[in-house]
Amino acid sequence: MQLFSLEGRVALVTGAGRGIGRALALGLADAGADVVCLARTGSEVEAAAEEVRARGRRALAVTADVTSQAQVTEAVEAALDRFGKIDILVNNAGINIRKPALEVAEADWDRVVQTNLKGPFLVAQTVGRHMCERGYGRIINVASVGGAVALRTGVAYGASKAGLMHMTRILAMEWARYGVTVNGIGPWYFRTPLTEKLLQDEQYVAEILARTPMRRIGDLAELVGPVVFLASDASSYVTGQVLMVDGGMSVYGF
Template structure:
């Protein structure tokens, strides 16, 4: 089981203040990593960092907007100055604006695509320079089943996540020779602050469960294992892949 240990590694997790990002930051810390928690919400990201420190790991809270190159550069420089290296990147920050395609305003499209696609690229590019120079790295992009099949989550969201999956493949192809792997996970529905309101709609939940072979909503802890695997030596010969963590949903789509 030593192959799954992250002892001595440093991870940077974007969107680490709440929901999936927070769960993954804590899970990486439990697997042995020191963690840089990055988000726009200062109080939340600091709370996540405190919880990691309570587990005996080093943690740094950084407030930054992933769509700003200047802020991303400053955040990565702060992380390197504080912890000396970044071995693992989890690109998790993302948003959605749910509207039918005919009602999507240009600013809606720009906001979703900038956060979900431009942001992960800026962070991956900035961190990737250091990983490629070091000859080692694990990049994990948090995409969505919505990037693989058509969902009612909206055209901008689906397009951004599809783009993120393809970006994963291209970065994997380019960076493999430097010892850097790039993979993605594709979650289905998990209980988070962002999905809480949707999951209060009993009819909508019934439709979700009818299209999920496991017939249940995912638990956040069920995302930790896949990410620890992709961050560890256990996945050393895996790159350019998308692991759908979806209870079987993408077997037949939604």
């Protein structure tokens, strides 16, 4: 089990203020990592960092917008100044604007794609330079089943997540020689602030469950194991992969 330990490692998690990002930040702390919590909302990211400290790990709260290269650079420099290294990056920050394709405005497209695709690239590139120089790193991109299968009212979201999945493969190919692995996870529906309103609609939930072989919504704790695996030495020969954590949804057939 020592293969799964993250003792002595430093992780940076984007979108760590709530939802999936917060759960993963705490899960990495439970596995032994010190955590840099990054998000746009200062109060939320401070609260997440405090929860990490309550678990006996060191934490740094950083407020930044991942779509800004200047803010990303400043955030990574702050993390390196505090901890001296970044071993693990979890690219989680993301948004969705749910509209039929004919109603998507240019501003909607730009906001979703910049947050879900440009942002992860800027963070991965900035942290990746440090990792490649050190000769070690684990990058995990939080994609979605929406990047692999077509979902309704999510053209910009689906396109951005498909791009993120392919970016994962290309970075894995380029950076493997430096000892850096790049993988991803593809969640389906989990209860988060982003999905809370949708999951109050009983008919919508029934449709989700009908497409999910395991017939239930995921629990955030069920994302922690896959991410700890990809962040640890247990996955030392795994790169360029996107692990679907979806209750079987992405292999569902009619």
